[in-house]
Amino acid sequence: METCESRKFTLCPKFEKTFEILGKKWNGLILDVLIEDGPQRFVELAGKVPEVSDRVLVERLKELEEKGLVDRTVSNEEKNRVEYSLTTKGTDLKPVMDEIKSWGEKWVDVQE
Amino acid sequence: METCESRKFTLCPKFEKTFEILGKKWNGLILDVLIEDGPQRFVELAGKVPEVSDRVLVERLKELEEKGLVDRTVSNEEKNRVEYSLTTKGTDLKPVMDEIKSWGEKWVDVQE
Numbered sequence: 001m002e003t004c005e006s007r008k009f010t011l012c013p014k015f016e017k018t019f020e021i022l023g024k025k026w027n028g029l030i031l032d033v034l035i036e037d038g039p040q041r042f043v044e045l046a047g048k049v050p051e052v053s054d055r056v057l058v059e060r061l062k063e064l065e066e067k068g069l070v071d072r073t074v075s076n077e078e079k080n081r082v083e084y085s086l087t088t089k090g091t092d093l094k095p096v097m098d099e100i101k102s103w104g105e106k107w108v109d110v111q112e
Numbered sequence: 113m114e115t116c117e118s119r120k121f122t123l124c125p126k127f128e129k130t131f132e133i134l135g136k137k138w139n140g141l142i143l144d145v146l147i148e149d150g151p152q153r154f155v156e157l158a159g160k161v162p163e164v165s166d167r168v169l170v171e172r173l174k175e176l177e178e179k180g181l182v183d184r185t186v187s188n189e190e191k192n193r194v195e196y197s198l199t200t201k202g203t204d205l206k207p208v209m210d211e212i213k214s215w216g217e218k219w220v221d222v223q224e
Contacts, residue, residue, distance in 0.1 A: 014213075014216035014217060014220040015140070015141070015144065015212065015213055015216050016141065017216065017220045018212050018213075018215060018216035018220055019134075019135070019140040019141070019212065022131070022134070022135060022212070023131070023134060023135030023136065023137065023140065024135065025135065028127070028128075028131040028135065029127070029128065029131070032127065068219075089219045092215060092218065092219065093215060095211045095215075096208065096211040096212050096215055099207045099208040099211045100127065100130050100131065100134070100208055101126075101127055101130075103130060103204055103205060103207075103208055104126035104127050104129065104130035105126060106204065107180075107201045107204065108126040108129045108130055
């Protein structure tokens with residue numbers, strides 16, 4: 001895989017791609033719930049990101065699954081029990097999330 | 113300022129706000145150029161984020177200025193020399209950017 005150092009002055013596509021994933025509305029929050037609270041059923045996730053509609057939440061989870069960040073597992077015992085959890089790639093986002101949170105704590109005034 | 117710990121299970125507005133700023137298309141790339149290469153004139157910035165139109169770049173710089181992340185300074189010597197640079201709040205985003213880059217280097221396949 002081509003690293004970014006060789007193309008210092010044209011911005012790195014890897015960086016853009018990462019921002020595309022993280023920057024898409026709701027993705028950051030969904031990932032954060034899975035990082036903080038572990039595997040979640042759909043209704044639990046929907047409860048923790050209350051402003052997102054179920055339709056959009058389904059869409060985002062599908063995209064995150066396609067990007068290899070989220071796993072969707074159907075329980076053998078209880079047929080319709082579906083759980084969403086992070087893959088290793090998704091879990092590896094924790095340092096990014098932690099830095100975003102500490103920056104937000106320090107600088108963001110919610111009334112802005 | 114109310115910290116987020118007290119509201120663990122409803123997601124923190126500071127976190128959402130931070131994502132809104134960073135996630136908006138082009139903001140991350142613009143901030144990264146200013147972090148990596150220091151103060152820039154408009155034409156220099158436009159050259160390093162080639163896919164963004166001038167109109168959108170002007171818009172984003174204005175928003176970043178309103179959010180207190182970017183300073184716009186007009187040089188006294190050369191009247192129409194305008195430079196954009198990061199505020200302390202903007203520079204404090206460097207750890208976030210570094211984490212995003214290392215995650216992108218490790219996990220993002222540009223052909224995806």
